[in-house]
Amino acid sequence: MIDYSKLMNSKLCGIKPSGIRKFFDIANEMDHVISLSIGEPDFTTPWHVRQEGIEALRRGHTWYSPNSGFIELRKQISGYYARRFNVEYNPDHEVLVTVGGSEAIDLCIRAVVEEGDEVLIPQPAFVCYEPMTVMSGGKPVIIRTKSENEFRLTAAELEAAITPKTKLLILPFPNNPTGAVMRRQHLEEIAKVIEKHNILVLSDEIYGELTYGKERHVSFADIKGMKERTVVVGGFSKAYAMTGWRLGYALGPEPVISQMLKLHQYMIMSAPTPSQYAAIEALKHGDADIEHMREEYDIRRRFIVDSFCRMGLTCFEPEGAFYVFPSIQISGLSSEEFCEKLIYAQKVAIVPGNAFGECGEGFARVSYSYSLKHIQEAVERIERFLYESCGKSSS
């Protein structure tokens, strides 16, 4: 008889499945559940972008593209980053089109990390960095960001975590799940530490366009001296509501991008061709779409933060992405207990904070990529839950 346990990669077997799924799966089996758990835009891709994808298929553009993506798309990405975030990249050697931002993250980690190398991962954060590091033989070094710092990474926390084995810092801002944003002054503090060491930074800026308030997102590569030390990961999923098209990119120094390209060539060959045509249209004519969606998210964000604060689920004001990360301390429950009781008592699905790292304990991730009407109903149910099931007295 075959013994799979001896055949399967032991590193892979040791990786825990993502904790985000659990409550979504429960929700799927119950009727009339309202979910605030999904992490992708509720908007459909703008029509003119979809049309370009359709047109590409109609014209028969069904072949592979060049490995690093069509040059027209790379030029557009380069122009876009210069236009919106003030950083210039050479489309010939410094831009790589990938299958979603996730592939770009994977490529970067694998291109850099070897057995025993340390990778600094601020948490709470998206769940992919740790397993990808482990699969490369690297050692994830978790930096716990704190709610009193609004979940930003501080220079002191970074400095304390760096050792001679450190090779890579993950900079996941705007942050999923906390909604934290690093403004220019915060990034400059981080840069002062980075420039003293020979380490690379993977700046995951997939939510860059979803930054609220007066100041726009600042790319870490825009901080003086940091471009040569940074691989920026971006994509079309969040900014243009194009998750299903699976298209992202990496921007960075030629010596890093060229190695990432080699990996990409062997494992993926090239990103989907029709998606690339659609993405060119998005970059050429999609700035207004970004603005429209951003404004809509902003209204929802203000609504949900205000509602949570009123009912005693305190949260710092998230300035990016489409998540709020309220403290559920008032309930006296653990994150998992809170989410489990909430789904059974009031049929609202949210994700426990500890799914994004142990330091997310005591919090929950609530997504507002849902219609206002949907959010309004969910918020009312959560409030009812606090009164009826957690014994919160009426304020």
Added chain:
Amino acid sequence: MNKLLDILSRNADFTTEQLAAMLGQTEDEVKKQIQAYKDQGIIKGSNTLINWDKVPGAGVMAIIELKVTPKPETGFDDIAKIVMSFENVESVYLAASSRYDLIATVRGETIQDVAEFVSKRLSTLDNVIGTATSFILTHYKSGGVPFCDSDEEEEQRSMIL
């Protein structure tokens, strides 16, 4: 687009407190703005959106297009005001169309009621030189809200991580 009007046009249920939070203004500012819109005739009220298709015995609805000869002084206004004055007329629009000038939506208990109303009340008005009646069979969407149980209402996104 005015954000306050945009939110209210989608949902009139929000309290001024909630609206203030969404817009980053004080509640007082929002109240004043709403009052100003009411005074200017911009906010005309808020009705409940009802899917009459699901209410037994709720009657029928029709869209009536009217070809009208405008009056020298008042144009289409006079005739539009007369059409508006009938209780069973729900809305009246002046259209930029080569075929018809006014469009009215009309509600009645039966198809016969509506047909009779058109032939006896509307067609006979001075200056109305022709009508075309279309009876509504199904409401798919009204007031920005989908009325049919379409796929779009269902969550199509899945949890991927």
